[in-house]
Amino acid sequence: AVGSGTVAVGDCFTIAGVYALHHITKQSTGQLKTFRIVEIVSGGGGSGTVKISPAIVSAQGGSDAEEQYKNVDATPANGAAITFLNTVTAPVNCFWHRDAIELLPASLAIPTDAGAAIMRATTDQGVEVVMQKQFDINTQKTKYRWDVLYGVVCCNPEMAGIMLFSQT
Numbered sequence: 001a002v003g004s005g006t007v008a009v010g011d012c013f014t015i016a017g018v019y020a021l022h023h024i025t026k027q028s029t030g031q032l033k034t035f036r037i038v039e040i041v042s043g044g045g046g047s048g049t050v051k052i053s054p055a056i057v058s059a060q061g062g063s064d065a066e067e068q069y070k071n072v073d074a075t076p077a078n079g080a081a082i083t084f085l086n087t088v089t090a091p092v093n094c095f096w097h098r099d100a101i102e103l104l105p106a107s108l109a110i111p112t113d114a115g116a117a118i119m120r121a122t123t124d125q126g127v128e129v130v131m132q133k134q135f136d137i138n139t140q141k142t143k144y145r146w147d148v149l150y151g152v153v154c155c156n157p158e159m160a161g162i163m164l165f166s167q168t
Helices: 064-069
Strands: 012-021 028-044 047-053 082-085 093-096 101-105 117-122 128-136 141-148 150-154 160-163
Antiparallel strands (some): 012 028, 012 082, 093 160, 101 150, 117 128
């Protein structure tokens, strides 16, 4: 819950005494865990409830599932200080390791009786490119259309992120 001040979706913050854990060994990294506001659930104007990411999983409930997925060393204390980060407007610089993001190619279904000439090609990475050519007899114009259908997933989020320079 937010007690004072104004927050917005995308705001980034740390909580005093809540440290990030190594994702495999589950040992404290000694660095405060960074959280981001992803939704304003209720309220506004200085008081309300927000949804954050990632969720705080401290394994203080003692279940095996919590132990496996814990991402912080402690549950935040009541009234713990929150420090907002990246408060200076700056260009966003993205970075990622090639194994962090995966392209998921898909095949585009086009009806064969639609009256268009269709050419398909596949890149070395497996992404299908479709070119369609159609002639309009009324306007005597030819239309060309290029389509690429794919999805993107960040399968290793710890290997990707953003950098904002000149922050305090």
